[in-house]
Amino acid sequence: MTESFPKRSLPRTDAAEQASPNSAAQTVAQTAARMLAEIEAGGEEAALAHARKLDGWQGEIVVPDDAIEAACARVPADLRDAIDWAHENITRFAEAQRATLTEMEVELRPGLFAGQRLLPVAAAGAYVPGGRYSHIASALMTVTTARVAGVPQISAVSPPRADAPAGVPDAILYTLKLCGATKVLAIGGIQGVAALAFGLFGLPKSDMIVGPGNDYVTEAKRQLFGRVGIDMLAGPTDVLVVADATADPHTVALDLVGQCEHGPNTPVWLVTDSPALAEAVAREAPACIAALPEPNRSAAALAWEGLAQIITVPDRAAMVAEADRIAPEHLHVQAADLDWWKASLNAYGSLFLGPEATVAFGDKASGPNHVLPTSGAARYTGGLSVHKFLRTVTWQRVAPEALPRLADVTARISRHEGMEAHARTADLRLKRG
Incomplete structure (x- = not known):
């Protein structure tokens, strides 16, 4: 795996001006x-x-x-x-x-x-x-x-x-x-x-x-x-595009830049098995940024220069592995055989299949929720949904025919744990039953 567009660090200032991320977080x-x-x-x-x-x-x-x-x-x-x-x-x-x-x-x-x-x-x-x-x-x-x-x-x-x-x-x-x-x-x-x-x-x-x-x-x-x-602790928004040689470089570049306009702390990734596509996207993106109005242009330029990565890998299996490792908020597939990608990818907030399905559609109007896990949290959680506002509560009811075995099992487990009062509540039901 190689990175043909590595991160570029922002310029450092003197110690009084250059706060560490830890000290900034502590202040917040x-x-x-x-x-x-x-x-x-x-x-x-x-x-x-x-x-x-x-x-x-x-x-x-x-x-x-x-x-x-x-x-x-x-x-x-x-x-x-x-x-x-x-x-x-x-x-x-x-x-x-x-x-x-x-x-x-x-x-x-x-x-x-x-x-x-x-x-x-x-x-x-x-x-x-x-x-x-x-x-x-x-x-x-x-x-x-x-x-x-x-x-x-x-x-x-x-x-x-x-x-x-x-x-x-x-x-x-x-x-x-x-x-x-x-x-x-x-x-x-x-x-x-x-x-x-x-x-x-x-x-x-x-x-x-x-x-x-x-x-x-x-x-x-x-x-x-x-x-x-x-809902979640959201960090900076991000997008990862996986694309093969069939992808259009201008479309890929503009889709990455589209997320960059959020601001200078927005990471974006292209993962591809096509070195030619990687080079073409690296050429196209600055032109896409230059065509934006302000303040979008400056925000996108800082994000692209500081946090954009174009990652080349040998094949599509390696592309999946890299995408799953990063676990992006938005994962956009611009590659052949979309059904294979849908079945193979496992870690993302929301998946966009095909060059027509730009992330902006999901952000604004298509239907699925745009409040999504960031900073790799897609490895363990999904985005906002109706489920977040619902409490799944349980209930139980015991008829007389269920009491003997249920009370006996409960009392045995409770006494083995040393919880005698629990056992006696089960015994009482058994005696009354």
Whole structure:
């Protein structure tokens, strides 16, 4: 295996300026711990103080219904149509996922009945990122999925922007209303996550908090995990393209660059058994980046120069092994025999089969959820789905004919473990039976 486009390190500065990743992570963790403690103790007043300082928003935190209606009216009809179309796809896919889980009952032994129920969480919170881009798609993916799962209370928070009349951009407010959010706050960062977790500004306390965010949002979710459920700890987004000699170099290059525009910490990989394709993609990508407008161009250039890798291997079996080792968030196959690749690949957040299935389709509109495991986490977990909002709870019922053997086995195991009280609860049922 060779790497024909190795990583290039970013330039170093002096010791005072060059913080190590560990020290940067420690600073984020300390800031999140301090702010969460302050907001939990000080409630809405503390959250509002942080929001005024960090978000720079002086308007209402809770977006009023009339402001949402006005925002919806301002969204252009063609954009509303696009959002509606994507929402229908995401809803239908989530409904199909929901149908794969069913409640059930089974008679394990004569008179011994057990089963499962599927119960949605009572309240979910969705974090919808702001920042450089206005993430309509994150609102679609998180709130729609919770609604299909049957969650009755779905709160959403999003960082306010000065150019939005209600703080939250019009298109995001339209999307949140369409998808079924019950309340929206114009608040971001750690203070936004805290509002969801602690039930501030009239929100119910969230049982589950979902949605991507920056390092501070992710750290706040990490520190709150256990007190609330979370979808995952998302790192920088990534994509890996596996491509053979049949792939078009320009298409491969643009698909890699498409992910690079997220920012300078975005890793992208091409894994191929064609040295000619590798060289062609390495030539094409800089031209694709140069054709972008700012700030997309600078963001993509930094990611490509710092983290892009083009990896050549001997054959497609080695391509599979390399893709499984990396376990990317998005795995895009641009190669012949798509059925073979679908059956052979094992570690990814979402799989895109064929040159037509660009990652952007999955990110925005095709249906499967775009909240996916990053940083190799696809080796042990999948992405956001209706399952995250559902609790699979079990029940059991014992008829008289099941008691003798069940009580005897329970008492024997309990006494062997030294748990005499457990054994006696079984004995009591046997005597009464």
